[in-house]
Amino acid sequence: MDKNVLRNLSYGVYVISAPDGDRSVGCIANSAMQVSSKPATIAVSINHDNYTNGCIAKGGRFVLAVLSEESDRGIIGTFGFQSSKDTDKFAAVEAVDAGGIKTVADCVGYVICRVADTMESSTHTVFLGEVEDAVMLKGGTPMTYAYYHNVIKGKSPKNAPTYVEEEQPKPSGSKKFVCTVCGYVYEGDELPADFKCPICGQGADKFKEV
Amino acid sequence: MDKNVLRNLSYGVYVISAPDGDRSVGCIANSAMQVSSKPATIAVSINHDNYTNGCIAKGGRFVLAVLSEESDRGIIGTFGFQSSKDTDKFAAVEAVDAGGIKTVADCVGYVICRVADTMESSTHTVFLGEVEDAVMLKGGTPMTYAYYHNVIKGKSPKNAPTYVEEEQPKPSGSKKFVCTVCGYVYEGDELPADFKCPICGQGADKFKEV
Numbered sequence: 003m004d005k006n007v008l009r010n011l012s013y014g015v016y017v018i019s020a021p022d023g024d025r026s027v028g029c030i031a032n033s034a035m036q037v038s039s040k041p042a043t044i045a046v047s048i049n050h051d052n053y054t055n056g057c058i059a060k061g062g063r064f065v066l067a068v069l070s071e072e073s074d075r076g077i078i079g080t081f082g083f084q085s086s087k088d089t090d091k092f093a094a095v096e097a098v099d100a101g102g103i104k105t106v107a108d109c110v111g112y113v114i115c116r117v118a119d120t121m122e123s124s125t126h127t128v129f130l131g132e133v134e135d136a137v138m139l140k141g142g143t144p145m146t147y148a149y150y151h152n153v154i155k156g157k158s159p160k161n162a163p164t165y166v167e168e169e170q171p172k173p174s175g176s177k178k179f180v181c182t183v184c185g186y187v188y189e190g191d192e193l194p195a196d197f198k199c200p201i202c203g204q205g206a207d208k209f210k211e212v
Numbered sequence: 213m214d215k216n217v218l219r220n221l222s223y224g225v226y227v228i229s230a231p232d233g234d235r236s237v238g239c240i241a242n243s244a245m246q247v248s249s250k251p252a253t254i255a256v257s258i259n260h261d262n263y264t265n266g267c268i269a270k271g272g273r274f275v276l277a278v279l280s281e282e283s284d285r286g287i288i289g290t291f292g293f294q295s296s297k298d299t300d301k302f303a304a305v306e307a308v309d310a311g312g313i314k315t316v317a318d319c320v321g322y323v324i325c326r327v328a329d330t331m332e333s334s335t336h337t338v339f340l341g342e343v344e345d346a347v348m349l350k351g352g353t354p355m356t357y358a359y360y361h362n363v364i365k366g367k368s369p370k371n372a373p374t375y376v377e378e379e380q381p382k383p384s385g386s387k388k389f390v391c392t393v394c395g396y397v398y399e400g401d402e403l404p405a406d407f408k409c410p411i412c413g414q415g416a417d418k419f420k421e422v
Contacts, residue, residue, distance in 0.1 A: 007321035007346040008246055010278045010354045014222035035243040036218055036373040037257045038333040047247045068220045111217035121331045121340055123248040130331055136217040144220045163246040
């Protein structure tokens with residue numbers, strides 16, 4: 003079996019958020035798709051280990067925000083490589099209210115969904131959401147996962163359906179420095195002291211040589 | 213509600229095929245995504261009205277082929293704008309055997325799936341397929357739905373989750389000729405007699421002025 007074929011499916015990059023008591027939580031997802039148009043429904047795959055999964059299940063609603071190529075890359079670092087369990091991710095970004103759930107302001111637009119059905123796999127839940135409302139914010143070119151991977155050189159978080167172990171850095175002849183927050187790898191003789199991670203915005207102190 | 217937001221979700225372009233007695237049938241799908249990685253599963257949304265839907269349900273298996281930007285555009289015309297009920301679509305293309313089901317040879321690669329679960333919406337079934345095998349064929353750049361829509365100027369078939377009525381041609385000052393097979397619209401003073409549809413390869417006789 004050549005699992006590389008699976009890397010050729012195309013995706014966008016989304017922030018999925020949900021209510022958690024008085025606050026909102028969220029994570030990054032690639033695996034999202036429209037299922038039907040009348041009524042409009044969207045399916046999204048969320049890892050069981052993502053704190054957001056339980057909040058969608060409990061609250062019965064979620065918001066999908068479409069990131070654009072121009073969206074602040076710190077959003078991916080914050081929402082993709084930290085856990086909402088011990089972080090208020092929305093404190094780190096500009097947030098807007100989407101029907102009582104927070105979402106990110108710096109996106110193409112967002113869709114508010116009510117959970118209509120779920121389907122389980124060994125590691126992920128597929129939530130089928132019926133669209134309650136959809137609001138265009140900044141527009142722009144939607145970020146594809148290929149753009150994130152090939153242009154921004156981003157990695158898959160460990161909980162992503164598209165995660166593959168081979169993506170992890172392998173030390174070779176040249177020096178490599180990995181961002182301990184998001185996994186971005188810088189290659190070179192040394193890491194500049196004022197270097198900032200292009201994915202999550204962390205400084206050089208969060209990098210370690212591998 | 214601004215449904216245009218939904219047009220900003222990103223997709224690939226796939227041929228989904230299934231067994232139908234001694235033959236194979238298939239259709240085009242955009243809404244497909246990986247759900248989990250261990251074991252690898254894929255979800256795909258297929259309209260109830262697509263003949264292929266019932267064949268996947270009955271046979272319990274399907275093949276997803278990833279089209280590339282270089283794939284023959286006639287594949288989309290054949291598989292996206294005709295019905296397998298009354299057409300042997302695989303007679304019109306170069307086909308390969310994928311574990312007993314035919315798929316198209318002119319693609320990045322294909323994935324063979326066994327149906328593990330299903331989820332229903334009003335118009336579409338989401339099939340969750342556990343990956344049995346995956347084979348790389350021609351490689352290349354996977355075709356995204358945005359590429360199909362913006363570069364090839366293709367339309368959504370009526371059964372697609374992403375179909376919107378506004379996509380249909382609206383007559384204006386200039387003349388428009390629509391392909392009656394796939395919906396492609398040619399604009400100009402007149403349609404050249406030797407014109408061939410860039411989507412489905414049909415000749416000028418299949419076009420009518422709108």
